[in-house]
Amino acid sequence: MEIPLLARQSKLKGIGLLATGDCIHRKWLDHLKESLEGEGIYEHGGMKFVLQTEVQDKNAVHQIIFLPSFSKAEELREKLMRHSSNIDADGRPWLKLNGEEIAEKVLECGGMIGPAHAFTPYFGIFAHFNKLADCYGKYAKNVHFMELGLSADSLMADHISELHRVAFLSNSDSHSPYPVRLAREFNVLEMEDFTFNSFRKSIEREGGKGIKLNCGFFPQHGKYYMTRCKNCPSYFTLEEAVNLNWKCPKCKGQIKKGVVDRIKELSDSEGNPNRAKYIHSFPLAEIIAVAHGIENPSSVRVSRIWQSFIEKFGNEIAVLINASIGDIEKIDGLTAEYVQAFREDNIEHVPGGGGVYGKLLPLGKKAEVSFLKKEQKSLMEF
Numbered sequence: 053m054e055i056p057l058l059a060r061q062s063k064l065k066g067i068g069l070l071a072t073g074d075c076i077h078r079k080w081l082d083h084l085k086e087s088l089e090g091e092g093i094y095e096h097g098g099m100k101f102v103l104q105t106e107v108q109d110k111n112a113v114h115q116i117i118f119l120p121s122f123s124k125a126e127e128l129r130e131k132l133m134r135h136s137s138n139i140d141a142d143g144r145p146w147l148k149l150n151g152e153e154i155a156e157k158v159l160e161c162g163g164m165i166g167p168a169h170a171f172t173p174y175f176g177i178f179a180h181f182n183k184l185a186d187c188y189g190k191y192a193k194n195v196h197f198m199e200l201g202l203s204a205d206s207l208m209a210d211h212i213s214e215l216h217r218v219a220f221l222s223n224s225d226s227h228s229p230y231p232v233r234l235a236r237e238f239n240v241l242e243m244e245d246f247t248f249n250s251f252r253k254s255i256e257r258e259g260g261k262g263i264k265l266n267c268g269f270f271p272q273h274g275k276y277y278m279t280r281c282k283n284c285p286s287y288f289t290l291e292e293a294v295n296l297n298w299k300c301p302k303c304k305g306q307i308k309k310g311v312v313d314r315i316k317e318l319s320d321s322e323g324n325p326n327r328a329k330y331i332h333s334f335p336l337a338e339i340i341a342v343a344h345g346i347e348n349p350s351s352v353r354v355s356r357i358w359q360s361f362i363e364k365f366g367n368e369i370a371v372l373i374n375a376s377i378g379d380i381e382k383i384d385g386l387t388a389e390y391v392q393a394f395r396e397d398n399i400e401h402v403p404g405g406g407g408v409y410g411k412l413l414p415l416g417k418k419a420e421v422s423f424l425k426k427e428q429k430s431l432m433e434f
């Protein structure tokens with residue numbers, strides 16, 4: 053998973069700007085310096101890259117950091133090194149600093165910082181805190197973005213009024229350089245040009261620029277969407293879980309609070325009419341697999357159909373978002389039905405929770421989660 057392969061595969065996905073990940077790790081930073089050209093926003097083989105990393109603070113909150121140059125990445129690495137037992141242990145180092153202390157150093161380096169997968173239990177800011185300032189102290193006002201995570205979308209997160217001024221990023225960390233894993237979630241940013249300053253202006257919504265579209269999984273697909281037992285895994289309402297003292301009556305396993313219920317606890321707003329549109333989507337190979345009832349999205353049959361889409365439309369995002377359903381039908385009718393259903397939000401899931409991903413259901417099938425029926429109304433309000 054190195055830059056030349058990432059650059060080639062990103063084009064097939066339809067990505068215009070890819071975040072590097074891990075940019076303060078010694079070996080990866082050296083690889084980036086060898087592979088990328090430019091200043092601020094870098095380039096390899098026609099693909100643009102922005103320097104980015106994720107770190108874990110001493111409260112177990114994961115933080116996303118964007119940096120404006122290699123020299124600033126070196127500088128931040130120096131500043132953080134003495135606050136980590138081994139900054140190169142892996143791509144996402146553990147730091148003995150809180151969010152406020154890290155924010156100070158990032159801002160000194162001209163970077164941007166915000167919470168990663170903000171609502172997920174264990175490592176999201178809202179697993180540990182109720183407000184941005186509880187984490188970032190006097191630098192809360194300098195936090196201009198938040199990453200939603202797979203189990204939340206804009207509609208859910210905007211139930212918290214404090215977040216209305218913050219840009220929402222729908223991103224996903226990729227563990228493989230291929231389009232089925234790259235940019236499972238992505239954003240459309242409006243930028244004047246490919247400079248770090250324009251990137252910053254877009255995130256900070258300066259001069260009418262900003263995020264024009266978020267695209268990501270149905271939050272039901274995320275592995276912490278519903279409150280659910282980590283072991284068996286049964287579903288519970290928040291009230292049930294509290295009454296059971298977070299212990300599953302069926303298997304004695306631990307019940308893990310879902311993102312839906314965490315947002316309900318923090319909710320103080322009906323929503324935000326100024327938020328960019330959020331489209332729910334899914335990697336094309338996985339849509340093809342579901343449409344054809346094929347278990348493995350990496351199978352030869354799926355790959356063949358995927359390839360014919362790429363030959364016709366150039367990249368995956370063009371198929372998922374832009375192409376007309378009529379044109380998609382000409383390649384594959386079954387896939388066209390599903391792409392249309394995604395665009396119309398007409399897809400049902402066995403909802404995720406307790407660390408288990410949700411499961412997309414074939415068209416026409418409804419989720420059979422017993423208590424969901426009585427809860428449906430309040431869930432649909434999100």
Ligand code: ZN
Pocket residue numbers: 281282283284285286300301302303304305
């Ligand atoms: Zn259980």
